[in-house]
Amino acid sequence: MSPPAVHSGTTVDAPIPYLQRIRTYYAALGYGAPYEWTHYTSVPFQPLHKPLSECRVALVTTAAPYQPDKGDQRPGAPYNAAAKFYSVYSGDAAKDHDLRISHLAIDRAHTTAEDSGSYFPLPALRAAAAHGRIRSVAPHFHGLPTNRSQRVTIETDCAELVARCQADGADAAILVPNCPVCHQSASLAARALEEYGIATVVMGCAKDIVEHVGVPRFLFSDFPLGNAAGRPRDPASQATTLDLALRVLETAPGPRTTVQSPLKWSDSPAWKLDYCNIERLSSEEIAARRAEFDKAKDVAKAVREATG
Numbered sequence: 001m002s003p004p005a006v007h008s009g010t011t012v013d014a015p016i017p018y019l020q021r022i023r024t025y026y027a028a029l030g031y032g033a034p035y036e037w038t039h040y041t042s043v044p045f046q047p048l049h050k051p052l053s054e055c056r057v058a059l060v061t062t063a064a065p066y067q068p069d070k071g072d073q074r075p076g077a078p079y080n081a082a083a084k085f086y087s088v089y090s091g092d093a094a095k096d097h098d099l100r101i102s103h104l105a106i107d108r109a110h111t112t113a114e115d116s117g118s119y120f121p122l123p124a125l126r127a128a129a130a131h132g133r134i135r136s137v138a139p140h141f142h143g144l145p146t147n148r149s150q151r152v153t154i155e156t157d158c159a160e161l162v163a164r165c166q167a168d169g170a171d172a173a174i175l176v177p178n179c180p181v182c183h184q185s186a187s188l189a190a191r192a193l194e195e196y197g198i199a200t201v202v203m204g205c206a207k208d209i210v211e212h213v214g215v216p217r218f219l220f221s222d223f224p225l226g227n228a229a230g231r232p233r234d235p236a237s238q239a240t241t242l243d244l245a246l247r248v249l250e251t252a253p254g255p256r257t258t259v260q261s262p263l264k265w266s267d268s269p270a271w272k273l274d275y276c277n278i279e280r281l282s283s284e285e286i287a288a289r290r291a292e293f294d295k296a297k298d299v300a301k302a303v304r305e306a307t308g
Contacts, residue, residue: 012269012272012273013272014272015207015208015220015272016206016208016272016275017208018180018183018206018209018275018276019037019208019209019212021275021276021277021278022035022276023035025276025277025278028278028281029286029290029293037184037209037212037213038150038184038187038188038212038213039212039213039214040191040213042214043215043216043256044191044194044195044216045194045216045252045254045255046193046194046195046198046199046200047199048171048199048249048250050171051250052134052172052246052249052250053133053134053135054135054171055134055135055171055172056134056135056136056138056171056172057125057129057134057170057171057172057173057174058137058138058140058141058142058165058170058172058173058174058198059093059120059121059122059125059138059142059173059174059176060141060142060143060144060161060165060173060174060175060176060189061119061120061141061142061143061144061175061176062101062144062145062146062178062179062185062186063100063101063104063119063120063143063178064084064085064100064101064103064143065085065089065091065098065100065143066098066099066100067083070082070083071083072102073100073102075112075113075114076108076112076113076114078102078108079102079104079105079108079292080103081103081296081299081300082103082299082303083100083102083103084103084145084146084300084304085103085143085145085307086147086304086307087145087157087160087307088144088145088157088160088161088164089142089143090140090141090142090143090164091140091141091142091143092139092140093122093125093126093137093138093139093140093141094126094139096122097120097122097141098116099116099119099120099143100113100116101113101119101178101179103146104178104179104182104225104226105179105180106178106179106224106225106226107224107225107226107271107274107275109224109271109274109275110224110265110271110274111223111224111225111226111227112232113226113232114233115232115233117230117232117235117238118226118227118228118229118230118231118232118234118238119176119178119226119227119228119229120176120229121174121176121203121229121230121238121241122137122141124229124238124239124242125137125174125242127239128243133243133246134246138165138169138170138173139168140168142161142165144157144175144182144185145157145185146179146181146185147181147185148181150184150188153184153185153188153189154192157185157189158188158189158191158192158193159192161189161192162192162193162196165193166196166198170198171199172198172200172201172249173190173198173199173200173201174200174201174242174249175189175190175200175201175202175203176202176203176204176228177202177204177206177228178225178226178228179225179226180206180225183202183205183206183209183210183213184213186204186210187202187209187210187213187214187215190202190215190216190217191213191214191216199216199217199249200215200216200217200249201216201217201218201219201245201246201248201252202215202217202218202219203219203221203229203241203242203245204218204219205220205221205222205223205224205225205226205227205228206225207220207222207258207260210258211258214255214256215255215256216252216255216257217248217249217252217257218248218257218258218259219241219244219245219258219259219260219261220258220259220260220261221260221261221263222260222261222264222265223265224265224271224275225275227265228241229241230242231263237263240261241263244259244261
């Protein structure tokens, strides 16, 4: 039997090596020293002290409320830095909300974010409460900023998130990141929540980033970024993914528990070769992406300064 084909240091059907891809990608764009991702050797772990059916569960997202004055945020929209947010926000979990992920570096080559159920499982979580799987959904869901500054994430964003989840009386929290940095931010938030007695599970698509940071519980879906809660327009996939996350939440034996969803994105794993893969870009494309990224940084800086 022939050995599996190898591309960019990984077999085609292995999880995407985001840390390696992103390091190589931004070096090729000319951004100097690589970004230093957070890494911990020890991981906090808060066991559930009562059955999940008696727990109040909070939802944490990196999606942003739709802002009509912030440019194109439609499904399939290009990256839109103007739609970013830089502080924790909360919303009424009993209501439906129009949240978008155009401000994040999702896998735009293979997904369009046309179905918020694939990245914001609030309706599915309410259904779980209605069926007695959990006692209730916490009164509010919380939006966590995607912040490259680890100090700000830990000292400001995570502290605020913990305070809000405690105020809501949450026993546990589900965190759903979208982009690579989202996965780091959500992992840091999970650690902070656990340290304050709130059990967590991260639902994500960037396995190496979450495990590099170190979290108590992780449900890994081998899907394009932006689909951590299941396939779009596939309610069964979304329900299965949430149920798997809840199982991990209640049965994980200790920290660094990772469970991989058995669901597949497609019959072919070829989609994994595209995201931030510098080997697939021409010199002209690399130059164009550098120009686009510089422009997006300027826009994001202006938004951050305007919001304080």
